[in-house]
Amino acid sequence: MTGTEREDAALPDDLDAVRTALIEWYEADHRDYPWRRTDDPYAILVSEVMSQQTQLDRVVEAWDAFLDRWPTVEALASADRSDVVAFWSDQRLGYNNRARYLHEAAGQVVDDYGGEFPETPSELQELMGVGPYTANAVASFAFNNGDAVVDTNVKRVLYRAFEVPDDDSTFDRAAQTLMPAGESRVWNNAIMELGGVACQQRPRCDEAGCPWREWCRAYETGDFTAPDVPTQPSFEGSRRQMRGRVISALKEYDELALDELGPRVRVDYAPEGKYGREWLRGLLSDLSDDGLIQLEEQETTTVARLQA
Incomplete structure (x- = not known):
């Protein structure tokens, strides 16, 4: 394939x-980050550049302080570059070149675009230090005009x-x-x-x-491997194993009440214990939501059967 x-x-x-x-x-x-409440391309560009090497929760304070000091692209363009770099360093945002590039980009917007940001990813990449990802993010969040x-x-x-x-x-x-x-x-x-x-x-x-x-x-x-999570989770005791045991038991017995099914899923099943009715109901609810089993609430218990 x-x-x-x-x-x-x-x-x-x-x-x-x-x-x-x-x-x-x-x-x-x-999560209510402040840059999600604006469509100002300048404010969004600042947030994107700051976020490149810094956790988002730490960016909030630096972003607020940056915009308090230089609230518009014109203000940043006219600022002394050494002041911008010093701010960046004081905030421990890393890679001071990004501060220089951001200052240069602001000058480009003012001088080359009359203070109006370009609106497409390809045009935004013409700005200093703005690569494909950042350009697309600004186009998306400021202008609703980006790619995925x-x-x-x-x-x-x-x-x-x-x-x-x-x-x-x-x-x-x-x-x-x-x-x-x-x-x-x-x-x-x-x-x-x-x-x-x-x-x-x-x-x-x-x-x-x-x-x-x-x-x-x-x-x-239950296999949550991913490109940045290379280790295969252990199958033994995993959610995947427990789901499989539920399906196998219901194939054999057609239908089972909770306390009949539980010991067939886990040998340590105890109705009121950690792996008891509450745990089993959660597992069965997920399987029901996935359309794999049916649950019937009876007077004293819940009965599970395979989806017809």
């Missing part, structure tokens, strides 16, 4: 449902959820196919939020309410 064929096979058939699930999840609740962002977090999400091969061009094609047309601002924010909050190196699928659990291959199998 070629890379393109595998990519096409990996993406779900109902892309509209996948897109809607992610956007609704993001819009319902996300593909960073480490996005690659991890695509690899795990849809088995997109670890190949840059294939990641790019898959990301672009997934992104709804004309919605780069919300989509790129949402998929990066998914990678940063739910699909971390150590995944938090259920805790973060990942909206793609229904389609995610890693969630189904």
Whole structure:
């Protein structure tokens, strides 16, 4: 199977449902960074440059202070470059060349573009120090005019959820196919939020309410390997193993109540214990959400059976 064929096979058939699930999840609740509340390309460019080597929570204070001192692109362009570099160093933002490039880019916007930022990724790359990723981010978040962002977090999400091969061009094609047309601002924010909050190196699928659990291959199998997470999790005792035991038991017995099923899934099952009814209900609920089993609430217990 070629890379393109595998990519096409990996993406779900109902892309509209996948897109809607992610956007609704993001819009319902996300980290409230201040640059997400503006479409000012200057403020967004500053945030993107600062974020390149610095954790986002640390960037907030530096970003606020930078914009207090140089609130517009014209103010930055007219500033003394040594002051900008000194600020960068004082804030421990690393790589002082980025401060020089940012100052130079501000001068270009003022001198070459009359103070108005270019709006496309290709034009934005003409600015000093602005590479393809930063250009696309500014085009997306300031002008809703970008392509699909593909960073480490996005690659991890695509690899795990849809088995997109670890190949840059294939990641790019898959990301672009997934992104709804004309919605780069919300989509790129949402998929990066998914990678940063739910699909971390150590995944938090259920805790973060990942909206793609229904389609995610890693969630189904328990294999959360990714390009930046090369170690295969142990199968013994894994979620994947427990899900498999549930399915096997129900194939053999047709239907089972919780306390009949539990010991067939874990030998240490104890109804009121750590691996008891509450734990088993969570596992069964996930399998039910995935359309693999049916649950029936009876008067004194819950009965599980395979989906007909």
